[in-house]
Amino acid sequence: MGSASAVRDAWSARDIWRARGMTLHGAVVIGPGEVEPQLIARLPAWDALNTDALGCQTLVLAEPPRSAALSRDLLHKAANARMRIELIEGGLLRPLALRDLIGGSLADIDAARIANTFAGKRVLITGGGGSIGSELARRLAVCNPAQLTLLDSSEYNLFRIGNELRDARIVMADVRDAASVRRWFTRERPQIVFHAAALKQVPLVEAFPSEGVLTNVNGLRNVAEAAQLVDAELVFLSTDKAVDPSGVMGASKRLGEMYCQSLDRRGPRRAIPVRLGNVLGSAGSVAPIFEKQLAMGGPLTVTDPQVTRYFISIPQAADALLHAAAASFADERRGAVLTIDMGEALSIVELARETIRLSGQRPDEDVSIVFTGLRPGEKLHESLIASDEAEEAGPADGLIAAQSPPRGLGELHELMERLTLLAREGAEVELTAELFAAVATVAETAETELKLA
Secondary structure, eight states: OOOHHHHHHHOOHHHHHHTTTOEETTEEEEOTTOSSHHHHHTOGGGGGOOHHHHTOSEEEESSOOSSHHHHHHHHHHHHHTTOEEEEEETTEEEEOOGGGTSSSOOOOOOHHHHHHHHTTOEEEEETTTSHHHHHHHHHHHTTOOSEEEEEESOHHHHHHHHHHOTTSEEEEOOTTOHHHHHHHHHHHOOSEEEEOOOOOOHHHHHHOHHHHHIIIIIHHHHHHHHHHHTTOEEEEEEEGGGSSOOSHHHHHHHHHHHHHHHHHHHOSSOEEEEEEOEEETSTTOHHHHHHHHHHTTOOEEESOTTOEEOEEEHHHHHHHHHHHHHHHHTOOOOSOEEEEOOOSOEEHHHHHHHHHHHTTOOBTTTBOEEEOOOOTTOOSOOOSSOTTOEEEEOSSTTEEEEEOOOOOHHHHHHHHHHHHHHHHHTOHHHHHHHHHHHHOOHHHHHHHHHHHO
């Protein structure tokens, strides 16, 4: 009996495409035009079948399914028969992946406007060697920028992306070092800055709040002030965890949003915060964790059976950020947080089940799932818009603009300086209390004052 690897060894993608409708090397080949909802209805008996009964271990799709929902339906049928799914995309054979299963497609990206926005510009990305930063770099590299600079504190990340993008300039620097950031911005003279450098892991930032503030708050201020020094536009990568935050990471990002909103209102250059959900496949995300646990035979661990999250793939995140930036630079409105419309939040436990199905196994039968409890700083469900924000249509399709009561820039500068001093002293109890007080919504502040009265 064959396998997906045997198919790859014996047949090219073109051979498989030509063999649609056949069974070869242990694979059922589904041809173009057949990857449709009607296919699901034609395969009800799969539920009662297994690999031996079918005589196949792999379902090969000669074209990708048209929707994530159809991919999930096909996956469920195949997993029940203990079959894996492979598909042909761009002339290459690859396994069906989690990114094929998450939500619907984002709004159409205006590629022409993105290309026109960044062509001939000097662009700098902080965290340029990270998951999102490096994908942004790949996207921008084909927009013919005058100069692309990737700044990162990780030697390995810079080495990797520098070998891939030979024309990009790499800069090893830490955003926490104000003098270093100013020096490199003065040398590179960027016109547009994407600030992706951050500490993002909720439990770790909860355990080390001083480090979170030094990177996410003070680091942002250093980058923003250096961008102002060279007269550059700034795009700040934020997160849905900044919405009514329950942890230090989210609170630090919310303070960063407030700071950028204030800078944006003051002008003349833009400072645009953009919220993303969980980036599937990024460092520390659930996808690689699940895949590693599955490779070890399980079980897969999930914090709570009810927990949900908004998900976006790394390529989608990069496209959405460029889409948001290009649209915002041309928008006259100021002071909004832009949120990517990511559709419905997804169940983490269902994501774990899908990971098991992608391996051709059955969840809870072949591989178990165990629940470990919410970690410090986490909540069951995230939101895209905060309780004290007004939701407006964004400057382009797929974007939501969130407006909140303005905060004075002088007040925020004083607050960020005080938080930085507390972080350097390691006064973490006082630091955390002051950070959460600073980002509390109007309703939360009123509730606190009522309790104290």
